[in-house]
Amino acid sequence: MNRFLLLLTSMVTLTICSQVYADTHVKGYTRSNGTYVQSHYRSGKDGYHNNNWSVKGNVNPHTGKPGTKDRW
Template sequence: MKKLIAVALIAVSMISIASNAYALVSVRGYTRSNGTYVRPHIRTNPDGYTWNNFSY
């Protein structure tokens, strides 16, 4: 029983780590139409929820 619980905890933690890895998106630097350069940055994956964004 202890082995089953340990395996379940390891599986849950691995799934949690993997899902967090895909929550961030790298944005390349670009130049806007008015000539302003936007530096490369990282943002959250757009998903429609406001509570899980950096700006919340």
């Protein structure tokens, strides 16, 4: 029974963490106008505007900067 509870707890924790930290690394690139964009992280796409780090009330966990865009 203890093994089952440990396994269940581990699975739930991993599921929650994978959703919370669903971020994507973007490699640096050069735009067509010659401007270089440094590599960075962005929040994972999930179809919800308010989940993005750039939205007010959210904080980018990699930079510590708060969001500045209005919620919908």
